[in-house]
Amino acid sequence: MKIVTNNLSSEDLNQVRQITPHINFVVTTEDEDTMREIKDADAFWGHGITPELVCQARKLRWIQVNYVGIESLMFSELVNSDIILTNARGTTGVNIAEHVMSLILAFARTLHLTIKRQMEKIWEIRPNLPVIEIAGETIGILGLGGIGLQVAKRANAFDMRVLAIDPISVEKPDHVESLWKPDQLHRLLRQSDFVVVCCPLTPQTMGFIGVTEFDVMKETAFLINIARGRIVDQPALIAALRNKEITGAGLDVTEPEPLPDENPLWGMENVIITPHHAGQSPKSAPRIFYVLCENLKRFAANLPLISVVDKTQWF
Template sequence: MKLIIHPNVDQQRLQRIREAADEMQVVACSDEATATREIQDADALYGHVTPSMLAAATKLRWIQCPFAGLEHILFPELINHQSVFSNMRGIYSEVITEHVFSLILCFSRNLHLYVRQQAARQWKPIGDLEVEITGTWGQSVVRDADRRCAPVRGATLGVVGLGGIGSEVARRGVAFGMRIVAVDPQPDAACSAIAALWPMDQLSQLLEESDFVVIAAPQTPATVGLFGKEQFQQMKSTAFLINIGRGAIVHLDDLVNALETGQIAGAGLDVFEQEPLPPEHPLWQLENVVITPHVAAVSVQVAEGHMQVVTENIRRFSQGKELLNVVDKRRWY
């Protein structure tokens, strides 16, 4: 059997791939021309495949994609090709979930406002603290400042897309004492702690109930533009939107309007319809928005997880075993 790599990888990763491949021939291709020639009799490919490469393949049975998202990878001929296609889903779940809860806690404790006040050297609690706290009674009266915080414990967390990342978000939410509701196109793999798991056509129910809405869905033909004016109108005015899925899922113009008019309380955004987000975009000026530049998956832990998936799948392919992370190419996930 023969495995080709395109484009080439560094020597350390190449050595680990060769070790996993055992007796399978491994050919590293530095350019598309070489890859197009070598793929003619290849059984497997790790990396990027182009239409011309795929057209030259005569016995290709497996492609290991180096990414989780497939919106920039798939093309019609590849979707229709007989080869099995696997991706990198699962390796980002823990680190992206940490990013999600960084944003949730930020909004819960008004850190997005306090960090701006720090830059202006302002000592100013968010909300009124005029009610005196005495040594006799302590904090026995609910003040305006108390109401301005959004408690996490007891809040409803709505998860849109219950794949690897969404499931990890749900598990962490349970640990924080949150009530979890979720929607997914295949609602049959819920963890027992989820209060409700619905098909996608019940998204409105999730939005109406949730205090924090986390978009953890991939970009597919079914999810592009999923969030617009109608969905923001269905959310609570006190709710926060977190998007670490894909930017194309949310119409930014509608989101800006919802934020400016108070339809929703705020948004934590790591992905956008247009990246980089243009400096003149109104989102930059909104105090109830936290923007991060598509860095939710940044971690020193990811690279090793990536290589473990690659090498394990190479071993499995060479031994004729079931592969990890097989994708339904027609659904894009």
């Protein structure tokens, strides 16, 4: 059995070789080497997955990637193949949920405005500062997967009322008041003080939040997007912020990335932008490596893999 990889450190490689010493691991550093070695490989771990690479792989049965969003891999050569695709689902939920709560709290305590005044050396206590006590506020979560569940757990700890939508029929957690299908999106938006986008980018979620949705949202609501920029209609978001249809937006993702210098979102006081780093954490790498090792053992034993992507659903 042969596995090709282009993203394992020498330390990690030594560990996986100890787990399955009978497997031939081939490490490549150049694309041309990967293309050559993939021809007779049984599995591939890494980056740079293209239609050409998939077509070159005559024996390939499994691809493992170390990230969650896989929309860039949804080309026909892979989707229509028998190759199993696994990702890093469940490894970034904690850190991304903490990032979401940090954005919510920053808006609630107007830290985005206070930090600006600090840079200007202004000590000012404003009696009419629009602070919010988030206990009792309603959070609407779009997508109750690994990330959404972690957001819901933390929001509940802050005594927030939690609503959510998700296309998959799952048992409603106790700390979620209502869990609906996506066709109830507007019902959720009308009630939410904070709307958090946690769903994957799929054909169904492209432009999921647009002009109509901003019209439905409360004027006092905040939008938090840590998923993908294309899920939110960005021109509609800019218009909604300018027209005060919503109060603010916390964006860890934009379209495109990086956001061009001339984009008006940069200069808006009611917007917090972070450079797609919500998923960063020193604790993520060990969790991702665990998924890889667990799947390696399962693959070698011909057992079902974990974190398998439904290529027809894009997640």
